[in-house]
Amino acid sequence: MLLITYILLQGLKFFMKDDWRRLSRKTLHSTPWISFVKAKYRNAETKYAMNYYYCVIPSGSVVFPIDSRGRILLLYGFAPPLNKKILSPVSGTVHESESSGKTASRELLEETGLAGKLEKIASFHPGPFKSTGELTVFIATGVKKIAQPNLEPTETFSYRWMSLNKILSLAKTGKIKNGILLSALMLAMPRLRKYLRK
DSSP states (O other), X not given: OHHHHXXXXXXXXXXXXXXXXXXXXXXXXXXXXXXXXXXEEEETTTOOEEEEEEEEOOOEEEEEEBOTTSOEEEEEEEETTTTEEEEEOEEEEOOTTOOHHHHHHHHHHHHHSEEEEEEEEEEEOSOTTTBOOOEXXXXXXXXXXXXXXXXXXXXXXXXXXXXXXXXXXXXXXTOOOOHHHHXXXXXXXXXXXXXXXX
Protein backbone atom coordinates (compact mmCIF):
# COMPACT_ATOMS: atom_id res chain seq x y z
CA MET A 1 0.00 0.00 0.00
CA LEU A 2 2.82 2.41 0.87
CA LEU A 3 4.52 1.62 -2.45
CA ILE A 4 1.34 2.39 -4.39
CA THR A 5 0.89 5.67 -2.49
CA TYR A 6 4.50 6.64 -3.22
CA ILE A 7 4.08 5.92 -6.94
CA LEU A 8 0.86 7.97 -7.08
CA LEU A 9 2.52 10.91 -5.30
CA GLN A 10 5.48 10.82 -7.67
CA GLY A 11 3.11 10.79 -10.63
CA LEU A 12 1.18 13.74 -9.22
CA LYS A 13 4.43 15.63 -8.68
CA PHE A 14 5.44 14.95 -12.29
CA PHE A 15 2.19 16.36 -13.66
CA MET A 16 2.41 19.39 -11.37
CA LYS A 17 5.70 20.28 -13.07
CA ASP A 18 3.74 20.75 -16.26
CA ASP A 19 1.82 23.66 -14.71
CA TRP A 20 2.86 26.65 -16.83
CA ARG A 21 1.51 30.17 -16.34
CA ARG A 22 1.68 32.98 -18.85
CA LEU A 23 3.13 36.11 -17.28
CA SER A 24 3.15 38.50 -20.23
CA ARG A 25 2.33 38.74 -23.91
CA LYS A 26 3.52 41.26 -26.49
CA THR A 27 2.69 41.54 -30.19
CA LEU A 28 5.90 42.07 -32.14
CA HIS A 29 4.42 42.48 -35.62
CA SER A 30 0.96 42.28 -37.18
CA THR A 31 -0.41 41.82 -40.69
CA PRO A 32 -4.03 41.42 -41.83
CA TRP A 33 -3.58 37.64 -41.70
CA ILE A 34 -1.12 36.88 -38.92
CA SER A 35 0.51 38.35 -35.80
CA PHE A 36 3.86 37.42 -34.27
CA VAL A 37 3.86 37.27 -30.48
CA LYS A 38 6.44 37.06 -27.72
CA ALA A 39 5.15 35.67 -24.43
CA LYS A 40 6.79 34.86 -21.10
CA TYR A 41 5.86 31.72 -19.15
CA ARG A 42 6.83 30.39 -15.74
CA ASN A 43 6.55 26.88 -14.38
CA ALA A 44 4.62 27.03 -11.10
CA GLU A 45 6.51 24.08 -9.65
CA THR A 46 10.11 24.57 -10.80
CA LYS A 47 9.93 28.40 -11.12
CA TYR A 48 11.72 28.10 -14.46
CA ALA A 49 10.81 31.01 -16.77
CA MET A 50 11.13 31.23 -20.54
CA ASN A 51 10.31 33.43 -23.50
CA TYR A 52 8.19 31.78 -26.19
CA TYR A 53 7.47 32.98 -29.71
CA TYR A 54 4.40 31.98 -31.71
CA CYS A 55 1.94 33.16 -34.37
CA VAL A 56 -1.62 34.26 -33.77
CA ILE A 57 -3.70 33.23 -36.77
CA PRO A 58 -7.49 33.23 -37.24
CA SER A 59 -9.49 30.05 -37.07
CA GLY A 60 -10.82 28.48 -40.26
CA SER A 61 -13.01 25.84 -41.84
CA VAL A 62 -12.17 22.89 -44.09
CA VAL A 63 -14.77 21.33 -46.39
CA PHE A 64 -14.83 18.02 -48.26
CA PRO A 65 -17.54 18.33 -50.97
CA ILE A 66 -18.88 14.97 -52.16
CA ASP A 67 -20.71 14.55 -55.48
CA SER A 68 -23.39 12.02 -56.48
CA ARG A 69 -20.68 9.60 -57.65
CA GLY A 70 -19.01 9.56 -54.25
CA ARG A 71 -16.03 11.62 -55.35
CA ILE A 72 -14.32 14.23 -53.17
CA LEU A 73 -13.27 17.62 -54.50
CA LEU A 74 -9.72 18.79 -53.81
CA LEU A 75 -7.91 21.87 -55.06
CA TYR A 76 -4.54 21.77 -56.79
CA GLY A 77 -2.76 25.09 -56.53
CA PHE A 78 0.36 27.07 -55.76
CA ALA A 79 1.57 27.24 -52.14
CA PRO A 80 3.89 30.31 -51.93
CA PRO A 81 5.92 29.20 -48.85
CA LEU A 82 6.74 25.90 -50.58
CA ASN A 83 7.12 27.50 -54.03
CA LYS A 84 5.21 24.65 -55.63
CA LYS A 85 1.73 23.30 -56.30
CA ILE A 86 0.06 20.99 -53.79
CA LEU A 87 -3.31 19.36 -53.18
CA SER A 88 -5.48 21.15 -50.63
CA PRO A 89 -9.03 20.93 -49.33
CA VAL A 90 -11.57 23.69 -49.80
CA SER A 91 -10.88 25.96 -46.85
CA GLY A 92 -10.90 29.51 -45.59
CA THR A 93 -10.62 31.90 -42.66
CA VAL A 94 -13.46 32.55 -40.23
CA HIS A 95 -14.46 36.20 -40.48
CA GLU A 96 -15.34 38.30 -37.44
CA SER A 97 -18.75 37.37 -35.96
CA GLU A 98 -18.96 34.40 -38.36
CA SER A 99 -19.52 30.77 -37.31
CA SER A 100 -17.34 27.97 -38.64
CA GLY A 101 -20.39 26.59 -40.49
CA LYS A 102 -21.05 29.92 -42.17
CA THR A 103 -17.40 30.07 -43.20
CA ALA A 104 -17.61 26.57 -44.67
CA SER A 105 -20.67 27.48 -46.77
CA ARG A 106 -19.14 30.77 -47.93
CA GLU A 107 -15.78 29.28 -48.89
CA LEU A 108 -17.41 26.37 -50.68
CA LEU A 109 -19.43 28.79 -52.79
CA GLU A 110 -16.59 31.26 -53.38
CA GLU A 111 -13.92 28.70 -54.25
CA THR A 112 -16.03 26.21 -56.22
CA GLY A 113 -19.46 27.69 -56.95
CA LEU A 114 -20.98 24.72 -55.12
CA ALA A 115 -23.55 24.50 -52.34
CA GLY A 116 -24.66 21.49 -50.32
CA LYS A 117 -25.72 20.11 -46.97
CA LEU A 118 -22.98 20.56 -44.39
CA GLU A 119 -22.12 18.03 -41.70
CA LYS A 120 -19.73 19.14 -38.98
CA ILE A 121 -17.08 16.54 -38.15
CA ALA A 122 -14.56 17.86 -35.61
CA SER A 123 -12.07 20.63 -34.86
CA PHE A 124 -8.29 20.53 -34.40
CA HIS A 125 -5.23 22.76 -33.94
CA PRO A 126 -2.90 22.26 -36.93
CA GLY A 127 0.17 23.73 -35.20
CA PRO A 128 -0.41 23.97 -31.43
CA PHE A 129 3.20 24.73 -30.52
CA LYS A 130 3.72 27.40 -33.19
CA SER A 131 0.31 28.99 -33.78
CA THR A 132 -3.13 29.52 -32.23
CA GLY A 133 -5.69 28.93 -34.99
CA GLU A 134 -8.27 26.13 -34.86
CA LEU A 135 -9.70 24.41 -37.94
CA THR A 136 -13.16 22.86 -38.11
CA VAL A 137 -13.79 20.06 -40.61
CA PHE A 138 -17.03 19.67 -42.57
CA ILE A 139 -18.41 17.31 -45.21
CA ALA A 140 -20.74 18.75 -47.84
CA THR A 141 -23.14 16.29 -49.47
CA GLY A 142 -25.68 16.73 -52.25
CA VAL A 143 -23.53 19.46 -53.75
CA LYS A 144 -24.80 21.40 -56.75
CA LYS A 145 -23.28 24.07 -58.94
CA ILE A 146 -25.22 27.27 -58.26
CA ALA A 147 -22.70 29.94 -59.31
CA GLN A 148 -19.31 30.56 -60.84
CA PRO A 149 -16.37 30.59 -58.40
CA ASN A 150 -15.48 34.02 -57.05
CA LEU A 151 -11.73 33.66 -56.65
CA GLU A 152 -9.10 36.06 -55.34
CA PRO A 153 -6.09 36.86 -57.59
CA THR A 154 -3.92 34.50 -55.52
CA GLU A 155 -6.34 31.59 -55.94
CA THR A 156 -5.20 30.05 -59.21
CA PHE A 157 -5.95 26.41 -58.48
CA SER A 158 -7.55 23.70 -60.59
CA TYR A 159 -10.23 21.24 -59.44
CA ARG A 160 -9.60 17.54 -58.83
CA TRP A 161 -12.55 15.20 -58.22
CA MET A 162 -11.17 11.98 -56.71
CA SER A 163 -12.39 8.81 -55.09
CA LEU A 164 -11.48 8.28 -51.46
CA ASN A 165 -9.34 5.30 -52.47
CA LYS A 166 -7.35 7.50 -54.85
CA ILE A 167 -6.74 10.09 -52.15
CA LEU A 168 -5.67 7.43 -49.67
CA SER A 169 -3.30 5.96 -52.24
CA LEU A 170 -1.68 9.35 -52.78
CA ALA A 171 -1.36 9.82 -49.01
CA LYS A 172 0.17 6.38 -48.41
CA THR A 173 2.76 6.90 -51.15
CA GLY A 174 3.81 10.29 -49.78
CA LYS A 175 2.36 12.29 -52.66
CA ILE A 176 0.19 14.42 -50.37
CA LYS A 177 2.40 16.82 -48.42
CA ASN A 178 -0.32 19.05 -47.00
CA GLY A 179 -0.58 18.38 -43.26
CA ILE A 180 -3.94 20.13 -42.96
CA LEU A 181 -5.39 17.93 -45.69
CA LEU A 182 -4.02 14.77 -44.06
CA SER A 183 -5.27 15.71 -40.57
CA ALA A 184 -8.72 16.74 -41.79
CA LEU A 185 -8.96 13.58 -43.90
CA MET A 186 -8.21 11.40 -40.87
CA LEU A 187 -10.94 13.09 -38.82
CA ALA A 188 -13.49 12.84 -41.62
CA MET A 189 -12.60 9.27 -42.62
CA PRO A 190 -15.44 7.43 -40.82
CA ARG A 191 -18.06 9.58 -42.58
CA LEU A 192 -16.23 9.72 -45.91
CA ARG A 193 -16.15 5.92 -46.11
CA LYS A 194 -19.92 6.01 -46.52
CA TYR A 195 -19.34 7.58 -49.93
CA LEU A 196 -16.39 5.43 -50.96
CA ARG A 197 -16.16 4.51 -54.63
CA LYS A 198 -13.61 2.05 -56.02
